[in-house]
Amino acid sequence: xxxxxxxYGGSSxxxxxxxxxxxxxxxxxxDEGYKVVVVVSAMGKTTDNLIKLAKEISPRPDxxxxxxxxxxxxQVSAALLSMALKDFGVKAKSLNAFxxxxxxxxxxxxxxxxxIDDSVIWENLKDYDVLVVTGFQGVNEHGDLTTLxxxxxxxxxxxxxxxxxxxxxxxxxxxxxxxCDPRVHPRAKKLAYITYDEALELTALxxxxxHSRSVEIAKxxxxxxxxxxSFTEEEGTMVVERLPEWLEEPVVTGATISHGQIKVSxxxxxxxxxxxxxxxxxxxxxxxxxxxxxxxxxxxxxxLSFTILEDHKEDLDEALKEALRDVEGWKSTYEGGFAKLxxxxxxxxxxxxxxxxxxxxxxxxxxTPELVxxxxxxxxxxxxxxxxxxxxxxxxEEFEL
Amino acid sequence: xxxxxxxYGGSSxxxxxxxxxxxxxxxxxxDEGYKVVVVVSAMGKTTDNLIKLAKEISPRPDxxxxxxxxxxxxQVSAALLSMALKDFGVKAKSLNAFxxxxxxxxxxxxxxxxxIDDSVIWENLKDYDVLVVTGFQGVNEHGDLTTLxxxxxxxxxxxxxxxxxxxxxxxxxxxxxxxCDPRVHPRAKKLAYITYDEALELTALxxxxxHSRSVEIAKxxxxxxxxxxSFTEEEGTMVVERLPEWLEEPVVTGATISHGQIKVSxxxxxxxxxxxxxxxxxxxxxxxxxxxxxxxxxxxxxxLSFTILEDHKEDLDEALKEALRDVEGWKSTYEGGFAKLxxxxxxxxxxxxxxxxxxxxxxxxxxTPELVxxxxxxxxxxxxxxxxxxxxxxxxEEFEL
Numbered sequence: 001x002x003x004x005x006x007x008y009g010g011s012s013x014x015x016x017x018x019x020x021x022x023x024x025x026x027x028x029x030x031d032e033g034y035k036v037v038v039v040v041s042a043m044g045k046t047t048d049n050l051i052k053l054a055k056e057i058s059p060r061p062d063x064x065x066x067x068x069x070x071x072x073x074x075q076v077s078a079a080l081l082s083m084a085l086k087d088f089g090v091k092a093k094s095l096n097a098f099x100x101x102x103x104x105x106x107x108x109x110x111x112x113x114x115x116i117d118d119s120v121i122w123e124n125l126k127d128y129d130v131l132v133v134t135g136f137q138g139v140n141e142h143g144d145l146t147t148l149x150x151x152x153x154x155x156x157x158x159x160x161x162x163x164x165x166x167x168x169x170x171x172x173x174x175x176x177x178x179x180c181d182p183r184v185h186p187r188a189k190k191l192a193y194i195t196y197d198e199a200l201e202l203t204a205l206x207x208x209x210x211h212s213r214s215v216e217i218a219k220x221x222x223x224x225x226x227x228x229x230s231f232t233e234e235e236g237t238m239v240v241e242r243l244p245e246w247l248e249e250p251v252v253t254g255a256t257i258s259h260g261q262i263k264v265s266x267x268x269x270x271x272x273x274x275x276x277x278x279x280x281x282x283x284x285x286x287x288x289x290x291x292x293x294x295x296x297x298x299x300x301x302x303x304l305s306f307t308i309l310e311d312h313k314e315d316l317d318e319a320l321k322e323a324l325r326d327v328e329g330w331k332s333t334y335e336g337g338f339a340k341l342x343x344x345x346x347x348x349x350x351x352x353x354x355x356x357x358x359x360x361x362x363x364x365x366x367x368t369p370e371l372v373x374x375x376x377x378x379x380x381x382x383x384x385x386x387x388x389x390x391x392x393x394x395x396x397e398e399f400e401l
Numbered sequence: 402x403x404x405x406x407x408x409y410g411g412s413s414x415x416x417x418x419x420x421x422x423x424x425x426x427x428x429x430x431x432d433e434g435y436k437v438v439v440v441v442s443a444m445g446k447t448t449d450n451l452i453k454l455a456k457e458i459s460p461r462p463d464x465x466x467x468x469x470x471x472x473x474x475x476q477v478s479a480a481l482l483s484m485a486l487k488d489f490g491v492k493a494k495s496l497n498a499f500x501x502x503x504x505x506x507x508x509x510x511x512x513x514x515x516x517i518d519d520s521v522i523w524e525n526l527k528d529y530d531v532l533v534v535t536g537f538q539g540v541n542e543h544g545d546l547t548t549l550x551x552x553x554x555x556x557x558x559x560x561x562x563x564x565x566x567x568x569x570x571x572x573x574x575x576x577x578x579x580x581c582d583p584r585v586h587p588r589a590k591k592l593a594y595i596t597y598d599e600a601l602e603l604t605a606l607x608x609x610x611x612h613s614r615s616v617e618i619a620k621x622x623x624x625x626x627x628x629x630x631s632f633t634e635e636e637g638t639m640v641v642e643r644l645p646e647w648l649e650e651p652v653v654t655g656a657t658i659s660h661g662q663i664k665v666s667x668x669x670x671x672x673x674x675x676x677x678x679x680x681x682x683x684x685x686x687x688x689x690x691x692x693x694x695x696x697x698x699x700x701x702x703x704x705l706s707f708t709i710l711e712d713h714k715e716d717l718d719e720a721l722k723e724a725l726r727d728v729e730g731w732k733s734t735y736e737g738g739f740a741k742l743x744x745x746x747x748x749x750x751x752x753x754x755x756x757x758x759x760x761x762x763x764x765x766x767x768x769t770p771e772l773v774x775x776x777x778x779x780x781x782x783x784x785x786x787x788x789x790x791x792x793x794x795x796x797x798e799e800f801e802l
Contacts, residue, residue: 016457050477056417057481058488065487068495069480072473076451079470080458086466087459094469098499099544143500 003125003164004029007039007135007157009172012230013077014044022171022230023084030090030129037121037164039135039157040081042073047136063108064144067137071097071145074134074153082132092130095120097137097145102156104138104146111138111146112213113155116163133160151211158214162221170210175229176237177202177209179401180255180392189401191237191253198253199239201344201378215239243346251347251354252399257388261291261307261338263370264316268330269302275327276304282319288312292340292373292382305371307382311336338370339388342380343395349376357398365394402526404565405430408440408536408558410573413631414478415445423572423631424485431491431530438522438565440536440558441482443474448537464509465545468538472498472546475535475554483533493531496521498538498546503557505539505547512539512547513614514556517564534561552612559615563622571611576630577638578603578610580802581656581793590802592638592654599654600640602745602779616640644747652748652755653800658789662692662708662739664771665717669731670703676728677705683720689713693741693774693783706772708783712737739771740789743781744796750777762799768792 006026013019029036050069054061061069078094085092101117124131135153140146148155154170161168175190177199182188194202196219203212209227218225218239228236269275276295283290292307308316313334324330348354358379362369367390369381383391395401407427414420430437451470455462462470479495486493502518525532536554541547549556555571562569576591578600583589595603597620604613610628619626619640629637670676677696684691694707709717714735725731749755759780763770768791770782784792796802 016454019458053417053477054481054484057420057484061484062487065480065484065495068483068497069477072476072480075473075476076454076470079466079473080455082469083455083458083462083466086463094466096469096546145497 003166005161010041011173041153046073071137094132102138106140110149154211154214169226171230252345258340265305278323282323286315361394361398365391367391404567406562411442412574442554447474472538495533503539507541511550555612555615570627572631653746659741666706679724683724687716762795766792766795
């Protein structure tokens, strides 16, 4: 039995017309001899609208009930897509989280998949050619509906593919993964292949093609993911463990910008790790996401900088005051208006001189980075927002992206 | 433990504001010392809108998938109402058909409840003061969602009350059961009590306060139903097996009109029951609802009349031709523009002369009935549409309704 998991995002099923279009694409796959397990998101802006409705009831809606509410969105699109498929003569059936027994942790609105009862899928595939499964949701140990957080349908799809040990295809309104944002840089190149690690760095950097948790699962279980558009027949991008032998490995695969960064710097800290720990503990309690941590010792003191994405100066000040209540003489600055520019590529591991070329490109654009962080396959730097695009352009030229 | 089932209809939960109002009413009941099992319908026109959406996908949507789709409506209102209750400090929780294990027959879009696992309810009532259960839906033996048809949430509520052996309160935008339609006859009287049998006849006649299946279940298990408005504090109507002793039993409890009747008459049929059977078999195959059957033998022939509600002359003609293909000389007429006027009352059983008073009232209005049918507690007659209101007025005066 040739089985494949296909996932269709919210914009791909936003209208009855688009749902019929998706049904036709699935029918084509069935006609090619496949059994298809389809994972759907909620139609268009449904989830946002349901959240809005909940906020009209309560400023802070109970999270268990919010999941009960949001889970209806995917059930609607799964039912409608199955209707369309049956109308086209395809043996199809929708299944929700209770029916597929998608077990998750108890954390409402950000649950993680613990297990999926694949026997339900295999049993149903005997009688049906297509099973349409509600994405984004599961059931916890108390029998309550949970949701997986933003982009959770990608996770549902890859987790299903991993459990069934079959390939996964993710369809959205984006036709693949590019070296940089094609809406901003029309000459951006679409990648035929990208490694899990590169895709992970790119999604963590805000490239919205794939949800990072789905890539993590795919990497763990070695499930290839094919990303393409549901609106065109264009070739998409294959996400794999290793690039094919015949493909010349590019040094840098992609470049992205992540906007709205705020730089926080704390100077004259005592050289004791306990204060660093205290700072990140208190900042974590305020639910602020910290990135680009960089730490420099000087004259027996520590100078610490990091970035946050949310503008919560008060929360941050409170956190610092709490963490450093025993410390005297420390100072902090808080400055918005920055963007994070990053390049990603597994080739960096083996190609020396990438950092030098990166900084040369910045120099040519007349940009001095405020902060720099690196990983094995990524270099990121913080630059002033107004110079970010120019810097990115220069980097794209340097690495021919 | 004082437990009560309360049901709130679609218009009672049509907006976030109304949902909060309903939550306040439930909280009041909790403050009085009750644990409340709430059954909710979908918000306002949600079900109609979902059906419209389905029809945009397919002119005849698959019924299994239609149920999967429609069941989301009640899940939305159950989740929102639970949020509102929790916001008011009430220990509340929503439960859908999978969670309550509402078992139904397999007939999609018109399933019947087979059993409810009341242990889930009792278990949850230990920890919660209010359980908000999705009405209108269940799960069949294949584990598929089903719906109970129009008015099904009433059925859900009464079935739950019957299983739990507790009273049932049904709240809607109507504040009780009246002797006749209060929108048309401002002097109509609200009944403090009505028997199951009378309520059954009235709902079958189109009085939209209660769904007839819910009354059947209440009668079977002896569950009192209290019908009232969710918008006012006015006393409603209690539906019971027997009127209280102290209440003088009225002879006629209610009068209603059912519009849009079509009269079908077939004359010169052979006096053989097989042709009557054949006619109703063929008419049934066309899914036409037949009412007011009346049959008169004359000169060795049979003259048959009945009414239908739907204007499907072609279907009817086909059915008659098929049923009477061996018969010669029969004739049929098909005539619209009639209304059915009915009076209902358990007192009829014991009070002679009701029929006479009924026909006298018609005579005073200058109306000659075209067809008459009777049951133990009901008399119905078919009258021309344009004279129906006048006839009703005369009947209302006669019986002081």
